[in-house]
Amino acid sequence: MNELLNLSLTEVHNLAVEVLEKNGLGSDHAHAIAKVITAGERDECYSHGVYRLIVSVNTLKQGKVNKSALPEVIDVAPAVVKVDAKFGYSQLAFEMGAKHLAEKAKKVGIAALAINNCYHFSALWPEVEHLASQGLVGLALTPSHSWVAPAGGTKPVFGTNPIAFAWPRPGGDPYVFDFATSAVARGEIELHRRSGKAIPFGWAVDASGEPTDNAEAGLAGAMLTFGQHKGSALSCMIELLAGPLIGDLLSSESQAFDAGAGATPCHGELILALDPKVFLGADTEANFGRAEKLFEQITGQGARLPSQRRFDARARSEKNGVFVPKKLLDDILAFINR
Amino acid sequence: MNELLNLSLTEVHNLAVEVLEKNGLGSDHAHAIAKVITAGERDECYSHGVYRLIVSVNTLKQGKVNKSALPEVIDVAPAVVKVDAKFGYSQLAFEMGAKHLAEKAKKVGIAALAINNCYHFSALWPEVEHLASQGLVGLALTPSHSWVAPAGGTKPVFGTNPIAFAWPRPGGDPYVFDFATSAVARGEIELHRRSGKAIPFGWAVDASGEPTDNAEAGLAGAMLTFGQHKGSALSCMIELLAGPLIGDLLSSESQAFDAGAGATPCHGELILALDPKVFLGADTEANFGRAEKLFEQITGQGARLPSQRRFDARARSEKNGVFVPKKLLDDILAFINR
Numbered sequence: 001m002n003e004l005l006n007l008s009l010t011e012v013h014n015l016a017v018e019v020l021e022k023n024g025l026g027s028d029h030a031h032a033i034a035k036v037i038t039a040g041e042r043d044e045c046y047s048h049g050v051y052r053l054i055v056s057v058n059t060l061k062q063g064k065v066n067k068s069a070l071p072e073v074i075d076v077a078p079a080v081v082k083v084d085a086k087f088g089y090s091q092l093a094f095e096m097g098a099k100h101l102a103e104k105a106k107k108v109g110i111a112a113l114a115i116n117n118c119y120h121f122s123a124l125w126p127e128v129e130h131l132a133s134q135g136l137v138g139l140a141l142t143p144s145h146s147w148v149a150p151a152g153g154t155k156p157v158f159g160t161n162p163i164a165f166a167w168p169r170p171g172g173d174p175y176v177f178d179f180a181t182s183a184v185a186r187g188e189i190e191l192h193r194r195s196g197k198a199i200p201f202g203w204a205v206d207a208s209g210e211p212t213d214n215a216e217a218g219l220a221g222a223m224l225t226f227g228q229h230k231g232s233a234l235s236c237m238i239e240l241l242a243g244p245l246i247g248d249l250l251s252s253e254s255q256a257f258d259a260g261a262g263a264t265p266c267h268g269e270l271i272l273a274l275d276p277k278v279f280l281g282a283d284t285e286a287n288f289g290r291a292e293k294l295f296e297q298i299t300g301q302g303a304r305l306p307s308q309r310r311f312d313a314r315a316r317s318e319k320n321g322v323f324v325p326k327k328l329l330d331d332i333l334a335f336i337n338r
Numbered sequence: 339m340n341e342l343l344n345l346s347l348t349e350v351h352n353l354a355v356e357v358l359e360k361n362g363l364g365s366d367h368a369h370a371i372a373k374v375i376t377a378g379e380r381d382e383c384y385s386h387g388v389y390r391l392i393v394s395v396n397t398l399k400q401g402k403v404n405k406s407a408l409p410e411v412i413d414v415a416p417a418v419v420k421v422d423a424k425f426g427y428s429q430l431a432f433e434m435g436a437k438h439l440a441e442k443a444k445k446v447g448i449a450a451l452a453i454n455n456c457y458h459f460s461a462l463w464p465e466v467e468h469l470a471s472q473g474l475v476g477l478a479l480t481p482s483h484s485w486v487a488p489a490g491g492t493k494p495v496f497g498t499n500p501i502a503f504a505w506p507r508p509g510g511d512p513y514v515f516d517f518a519t520s521a522v523a524r525g526e527i528e529l530h531r532r533s534g535k536a537i538p539f540g541w542a543v544d545a546s547g548e549p550t551d552n553a554e555a556g557l558a559g560a561m562l563t564f565g566q567h568k569g570s571a572l573s574c575m576i577e578l579l580a581g582p583l584i585g586d587l588l589s590s591e592s593q594a595f596d597a598g599a600g601a602t603p604c605h606g607e608l609i610l611a612l613d614p615k616v617f618l619g620a621d622t623e624a625n626f627g628r629a630e631k632l633f634e635q636i637t638g639q640g641a642r643l644p645s646q647r648r649f650d651a652r653a654r655s656e657k658n659g660v661f662v663p664k665k666l667l668d669d670i671l672a673f674i675n676r
Binding site: 241279 | 418447448449491492493564565569575582619625628632642
């Protein structure tokens with residue numbers, strides 16, 4: 001059995017900062033990333049928790065990420081701000097850009113933040129939740145590497161192209177979803193491969209384009225989108241909006257840029273923010289009530305809102321701290337010679 | 339065999355105007371609607387073609403639609419415009435609002451058009467294609483009536499909640515999709531019911547929440563979303579953005595408002611426009627080229643872009659006119675005593 005060690009959220013944060021800084025990452029970047037790693041561990045999204053420090057140190061060692069990049073904020077238009085991440089991690093660029101994005105949305109009603117040239121680090125929910133915490137509706141999109149075939153095809157074109165959305169709920173956790181437009185996350189297929197398990201048909205096709213339940217063959221072939229032609233169309237939309245629209249790489253270009261290193265994908269990200277107060281004025285409160293009525297129609301029949309499991313985990317972790325496998329912690333501590 | 343009659347697109351348009359005007363619809367509305375009916379027939383989207391005149395005359399006879407409503411344009415903020423359709427049809431409101439939406443997007447980069455209190459008439463693709471024809475990226479969302487259960491539930495909450503998107507392609511048809519977030523259109527289940535055919539499992543549950551292949555039972559129960567929990571999350575997002583965010587009805591409220599009349603649903607619509615030129619400046623052309631590279635990755639492997647069938651039909655109809663079943667045309671001509 002794997003022993004679990006109890007850490008407070010502050011301990012997780014400080015550990016992450018120390019590991020990242022000792023591996024050469026600039027302090028501002030280390031703090032920004034430690035924040036989302038702590039949030040991931042807190043919400044029991046383990047692949048985005050302290051485990052991600054291992055991925056990150058490996059990526060840093062490959063020397064591709066600009067460890068001390070100073071993101072540049074570019075005010076493009078009254079409703080558009082860009083941040084050039086200068087080939088550093090995305091998180092600091094997001095923090096710097098989000099401030100301007102929120103200001104613009106509050107002023108003009110809807111605004112866009114384009115982050116360019118970033119190694120995209122986290123899930124997208126921390127970003128849309130950040131906007132929701134300021135009373136804004138948030139939508140975030142990124143490409144990744146071209147692993148996913150379009151509907152009707154068998155060759156990989158799209159990334160796993162996630163989409164995340166948050167709606168602020170006064171006095172409670174926001175309504176949030178964050179999902180890949182591939183049938184499953186690529187990591188899920190990798191887990192099946194490692195444990196020698198078959199994958200369900202519908203997740204992938206093999207290199208000759210035939211449906212497969214073999215994880216290895218699926219990884220060598222192409223993943224499929226969720227929801228057939230509809231999921232494929234959405235994935236294409238995400239690729240267009242978070243690629244060409246903001247002057248950044250397609251998933252296929254991002255993969256070529258990686259050149260087989262297997263690092264965190266480098267590409268762009270598009271984040272939209274909408275201010276309900278601008279749209280609604282004096283009717284704001286009544287319409288937040290209307291949204292609550294919708295949520296009640298869902299939960300009142302026993303269905304769950306997306307992210308509910310994550311918010312439950314969050315409440316637990318904020319009370320009791322988190323429990324990290326000793327073996328994982330030992331691997332991480334080895335990075336700082338402890 | 340059903341005889342087909344060949345009509346030019348101008349004949350279709352003039353017929354639609356005459357039928358609508360003779361049934362009491364104001365001239366501006368009749369012309370705006372004739373335009374989308376002609377486009378639907380031209381693209382061989384028969385449910386949105388001349389057939390829709392029958393639905394429309396029936397709705398007009400119910401007396402709910404304000405036949406001569408003068409939509410009011412409200413300039414809300416630099417990136418937000420609203421049009422109060424005053425309980426008339428949506429099409430004229432869209433035409434009036436789209437002009438302001440495009441101006442705003444070109445000025446500030448991204449903008450939103452909220453249409454309120456409208457009987458939503460058409461598919462959404464005419465609206466996003468209209469924006470694409472001006473070089474803008476378009477996204478459109480509406481609720482409908484609460485027919486669709488959320489993932490994990492069995493009671494109807496969401497509308498069929500369509501989403502449409504268009505990306506302008508210089509010198510060609512835009513990249514466009516327009517689909518319901520329900521597993522299928524409600525009309526598809528109705529067609530199965532009328533012809534006594536079973537529906538595939540996954541389209542609907544019966545009134546007791548059990549999976550069903552009986553169309554009648556599915557219509558009495560709840561439709562399901564496409565793509566399980568992911569489609570359900572998207573449907574909820576559409577409901578929030580095209581409902582509470584713009585101060586308009588949820589699908590359940592729209593259904594209550596209809597009070598069993600079975601008229602075209604009355605609710606709001608949200609349309610976003612993004613101007614690539616603002617986002618990209620001098621890099622615009624290069625990035626439209628990048629988008630073309632993406633489309634080539636899709637079509638180059640034999641997969642089809644969404645709407646391709648529609649564009650093929652359009653090319654045929656623009657050359658040869660359209661072919662309308664005599665029986666359908668007779669039913670329509672009866673409305674104008676011919």
